[in-house]
Amino acid sequence: MPLMLRSSVAILPTLQCFPIDHGSLPSVRRFYLQRDEDPSGVSGIGRVAEGVLFSSGWVALQFDPGLKNIETVYSYRSMSDMLTLHGHGGKTKVVWVDDESTVSATV
Numbered sequence: 001m002p003l004m005l006r007s008s009v010a011i012l013p014t015l016q017c018f019p020i021d022h023g024s025l026p027s028v029r030r031f032y033l034q035r036d037e038d039p040s041g042v043s044g045i046g047r048v049a050e051g052v053l054f055s056s057g058w059v060a061l062q063f064d065p066g067l068k069n070i071e072t073v074y075s076y077r078s079m080s081d082m083l084t085l086h087g088h089g090g091k092t093k094v095v096w097v098d099d100e101s102t103v104s105a106t107v
Contacts (some may be wrong), residue, residue, distance in 0.1 A: 029053040030097040037091050049086070053079060
């Protein structure tokens with residue numbers, strides 16, 4: 001059913017909802033990026049971003065909007081790809097929220 005506009009108000013078609021079996025959903029791991037040193041002087045230190053690792057291997061990452069006053073969410077094909085861009089040569093740590101284990105970025 002196409003989207004119809006009336007007086008600048010969108011009228012959406014009725015959506016049929018199906019029950020979700022949460023037990024069959026793959027797990028998602030939450031993490032944050034911890035940076036204790038910022039060699040560039042522009043990326044910030046402390047807890048600089050939070051993200052999720054999907055069971056497919058994709059990563060979604062959101063940086064602290066206070067760093068640059070911009071809210072964005074980025075996606076990466078893998079944790080390795082994300083750390084290649086944001087790992088700062090091993091100076092950024094991945095801290096898993098649910099089990100609080102820490103992995104140093106080695107990429």
